[in-house]
Amino acid sequence: SDPSRLEVTNKLCRDVLGSFLDGILPLPKCVRSSSSNEEISIDEQLFRDCLDILSSGAISVKATRCSSGEDDLDTGKEPTQITSAAAAVAAAKKNVLSKLERKNVMENVVPLVLSLYRMLQSKKS
Numbered sequence: 001s002d003p004s005r006l007e008v009t010n011k012l013c014r015d016v017l018g019s020f021l022d023g024i025l026p027l028p029k030c031v032r033s034s035s036s037n038e039e040i041s042i043d044e045q046l047f048r049d050c051l052d053i054l055s056s057g058a059i060s061v062k063a064t065r066c067s068s069g070e071d072d073l074d075t076g077k078e079p080t081q082i083t084s085a086a087a088a089v090a091a092a093k094k095n096v097l098s099k100l101e102r103k104n105v106m107e108n109v110v111p112l113v114l115s116l117y118r119m120l121q122s123k124k125s
Contacts, residue, residue, distance in 0.1 A: 002097045005059055006104055016050045017112045021119060
């Protein structure tokens with residue numbers, strides 16, 4: 001669900017990327033291609049998996065689907081009224097979740113990724 005996607009994004013950034021930034025987990029010396037035959041350390045695999053998940057489209061908030069109106073027969077209201085009301089609620093929920101996702105990315109993800117970028121740049125030079 002969309003709220004769980006936001007929570008997973010927060011936890012990945014805070015717990016995993018934050019651990020690399022705080023020095024709790026060592027940064028990989030170099031990121032090898034996945035086709036490399038060399039043994040990959042657990043820390044490097046964790047780093048790679050975290051970045052893969054965060055860059056995946058599956059982690060972003062999706063459009064919410066409203067009910068089809070099949071359960072509307074018991075309410076006594078016309079299905080079109082309930083369907084349009086459910087669609088309005090779903091659209092409002094999607095709008096709020098999209099704003100939360102944007103805020104989360106700007107406040108949590110971007111600063112961590114920029115700090116990580118700066119740290120990797122300083123280690124490279």
